[in-house]
Amino acid sequence: MKKKILVVDDEPDFLEMIKMRLEANKYEVVTAVNGKEALRKIKEERPAAVLLDILMPKLDGLETLKRIRRQDKNLPVFMISAFSNEERFKAARQLKASGFIVKTSDLKKQLRTIASAIRLSEKYRAL
Amino acid sequence: MKHSKIDFNRFWSPAFETIEEFVFLIDNDFNLIKVNKSFLAFTGKKEKDFIAKKCYNIVHGTKGPLSECPHQRMLRTQKFESGEIYNFHFQKRLSVRTTPIYDDNYKLIGSIHIASENTKGKKIEQLKDEFVRNVSHELRTPLSISKEGISLILDEIAGKINKKQKKILIAAKSNIDRLARLIDNLLDISRIESGKLELKKELIDIKVLIKEIASTFISRAKEKGLELRLNYPKQTLMAYADRDRIGEVFTNLLENAVKFSKEGCVEITARENEKDIACAVTDTGIGISKRDLSRIFGKFEQFGRTVGPGEKGTGLGLSIAWGIVQMHKGKIWIKSKPNKGTRVFFTLPKKAEKA
Numbered sequence: 001m002k003k004k005i006l007v008v009d010d011e012p013d014f015l016e017m018i019k020m021r022l023e024a025n026k027y028e029v030v031t032a033v034n035g036k037e038a039l040r041k042i043k044e045e046r047p048a049a050v051l052l053d054i055l056m057p058k059l060d061g062l063e064t065l066k067r068i069r070r071q072d073k074n075l076p077v078f079m080i081s082a083f084s085n086e087e088r089f090k091a092a093r094q095l096k097a098s099g100f101i102v103k104t105s106d107l108k109k110q111l112r113t114i115a116s117a118i119r120l121s122e123k124y125r126a127l
Numbered sequence: 128m129k130h131s132k133i134d135f136n137r138f139w140s141p142a143f144e145t146i147e148e149f150v151f152l153i154d155n156d157f158n159l160i161k162v163n164k165s166f167l168a169f170t171g172k173k174e175k176d177f178i179a180k181k182c183y184n185i186v187h188g189t190k191g192p193l194s195e196c197p198h199q200r201m202l203r204t205q206k207f208e209s210g211e212i213y214n215f216h217f218q219k220r221l222s223v224r225t226t227p228i229y230d231d232n233y234k235l236i237g238s239i240h241i242a243s244e245n246t247k248g249k250k251i252e253q254l255k256d257e258f259v260r261n262v263s264h265e266l267r268t269p270l271s272i273s274k275e276g277i278s279l280i281l282d283e284i285a286g287k288i289n290k291k292q293k294k295i296l297i298a299a300k301s302n303i304d305r306l307a308r309l310i311d312n313l314l315d316i317s318r319i320e321s322g323k324l325e326l327k328k329e330l331i332d333i334k335v336l337i338k339e340i341a342s343t344f345i346s347r348a349k350e351k352g353l354e355l356r357l358n359y360p361k362q363t364l365m366a367y368a369d370r371d372r373i374g375e376v377f378t379n380l381l382e383n384a385v386k387f388s389k390e391g392c393v394e395i396t397a398r399e400n401e402k403d404i405a406c407a408v409t410d411t412g413i414g415i416s417k418r419d420l421s422r423i424f425g426k427f428e429q430f431g432r433t434v435g436p437g438e439k440g441t442g443l444g445l446s447i448a449w450g451i452v453q454m455h456k457g458k459i460w461i462k463s464k465p466n467k468g469t470r471v472f473f474t475l476p477k478k479a480e481k482a
């Protein structure tokens with residue numbers, strides 16, 4: 001069965017690119033364009049992992065992460081950022097983000113981290 | 128002091144001793160003749176620690192005047208000069224005003240130099256910093272989307288492509304990387320200039336860092352037929368520094384060394400002195416003229432662009448390296464002769480400063 005990933009980003013073009021990349025890696029992809037929609041989709045779709053843009057209008061990435069963690073401490077949530085030394089990373093780490101994805105770096109390599117995080121979280125849930 | 132003919136005291140008044148700003152009396156050779164109470168209080172030192180020393184050494188910690196030095200400009204124009212300078216030594220942005228002073232025969236003997244912490248300038252710096260951040264972020268988003276789009280096609284996720292298409296897309300992708308690096312550099316230099324770059328200093332093994340950075344240049348050096356040499360002693364060399372940032376310094380220096388050398392060798396050396404760790408990057412390239420050397424650490428300065436087609440840079444590498452070394456309280460300087468190669472030296476502290 002295909003693993004489901006929720007990608008949250010306010011840039012529709014970016015969503016399209018990353019969706020193609022993830023689907024080529026045998027994931028099923030659902031998307032959301034803001035934090036509010038993300039929280040709703042997590043409830044409805046029950047994804048195995050979430051990729052969350054750190055900078056979004058209205059409900060931003062960190063706030064959304066906070067709310068996700070209130071409901072689920074183990075769901076793998078990766079923050080997406082345009083910068084590699086983003087200051088918000090520190091705050092995200094404190095809010096227990098599972099990892100980071102840098103938009104300008106090679107997405108291919110970063111997918112491996114996501115895959116292992118999903119495997120790990122499944123093992124944890126199975127306990 | 129050989130200035131007995133000129134009575135500097137008449138240029139000095141109690142007013143200078145009272146005001147908050149730093150006031151200096153500097154002669155034509157950049158020697159400090161007098162400094163005011165405010166500056167003494169700020170540095171916690173005594174007047175004798177400053178008098179007859181070179182102002183650029185004491186105030187900026189450099190071996191020569193900064194390229195933006197208003198006193199230097201005043202020596203040329205003999206007019207009032209002013210400017211904004213970020214002082215790494217004291218980590219302050221200063222607004223500087225320099226007025227020439229003359230003897231009875233109307234000969235220029237030096238300047239009154241007043242430096243204040245410019246609060247209006249600070250606000251402007253803040254706005255500039257925010258602007259650069261926002262623009263960088265705005266630029267990176269379409270950049271990353273374009274890059275991923277090209278990658279998707281190159282990886283044939285959107286269908287098969289032929290050799291020609293592959294070649295075009297590889298060129299496009301590497302130029303997007305170039306653009307991303309330029310944005311990174313702009314952000315870096317802006318943060319360095321406004322003193323907002325945070326360093327994570329710790330004890331690091333310089334030899335390990337050098338090996339790491341050098342390895343990323345192996346293939347490029349090979350392509351150009353250049354020998355890459357590492358020269359350091361057997362024992363460990365520990366410096367107190369920010370690993371990533373000093374790595375950036377080595378990378379920028381190696382970038383230049385490889386870029387501007389058509390043949391010969393690029394050597395990285397490091398050794399331990401009593402008070403610091405001294406590093407150097409040497410090349411056998413086209414070198415730098417004396418005139419260009421004085422501007423070499425300025426932003427966007429790039430000399431000898433005719434060398435190496437396709438080898439273009441941002442012109443910010445040395446400025447960034449300079450800023451990072453300064454922030455570590457180290458020294459950085461260059462020795463070079465046209466067509467005889469270039470050697471960039473820099474020093475790093477061995478341990479944390481005493482508070």
